[in-house]
Amino acid sequence: MSTWNIIEVEKELKSAYDNNSEVELLKVLKSNSFLFYELYSRRWGIQPNFKEVSLGNKFRCDFAWLNDNSDGPEWVLLEVEKPHMKLFKQNGEPSSELNHAVEQVKSWDRYFNTHPSEKSRIFGAVSKFRFILVAGKKEDWETEDAAKWRAYHNKESKFEIRSSDVFNRPLKVAKEQIAELWSFEENPISLGHSNLEKYWKQYDYISHWRKILN
Known part of the structure; x- marks a missing residue:
């Protein structure tokens, strides 16, 4: 039996897309971690x-989430915009909405370059960041x-851009291969920012890398 009501999640996700609602989309994402399936570079553990x-x-x-790689902690920071x-x-020029979203993500990189100590204060230890922007329809x-x-931008920039369909495709996995989502079932919802510091302070992996990087 699944941790999530897949049929209900599909309805809520469709509503968010139909209404072109960033608010609705964020709400359903916060309660259903498996929708991030394609954005995690490792789907187990x-x-x-x-x-x-x-x-x-x-x-x-x-x-935001941690990829606890053997070569150091990679923190993924994600910005979600309206589906459509x-x-x-x-x-053929980028819209003002797209330019604004791109600038918003770039501001994170500039912030940490200007305030490097903030990386360890917020995340405990950071070897590198992976910045992701999700915006717009696949067809567009x-x-x-x-x-x-996008091909040029993803090649030359420090962050990648994905379409909002990246949240739709995990529904197929949930319906046909639910066992693939066992690791997400262990972490079924998004945690609040107030839990972040407690999380990394209790994780020996981060303690190890703090000694090396900080």
């Missing part, structure tokens, strides 16, 4: 994700101008 993580006094990411956000103007990213822009 995952670490929990944390919602609405404050980065200093000015910035905040929607979600307008991506490009008729002349498949136009020639959009595809070229």
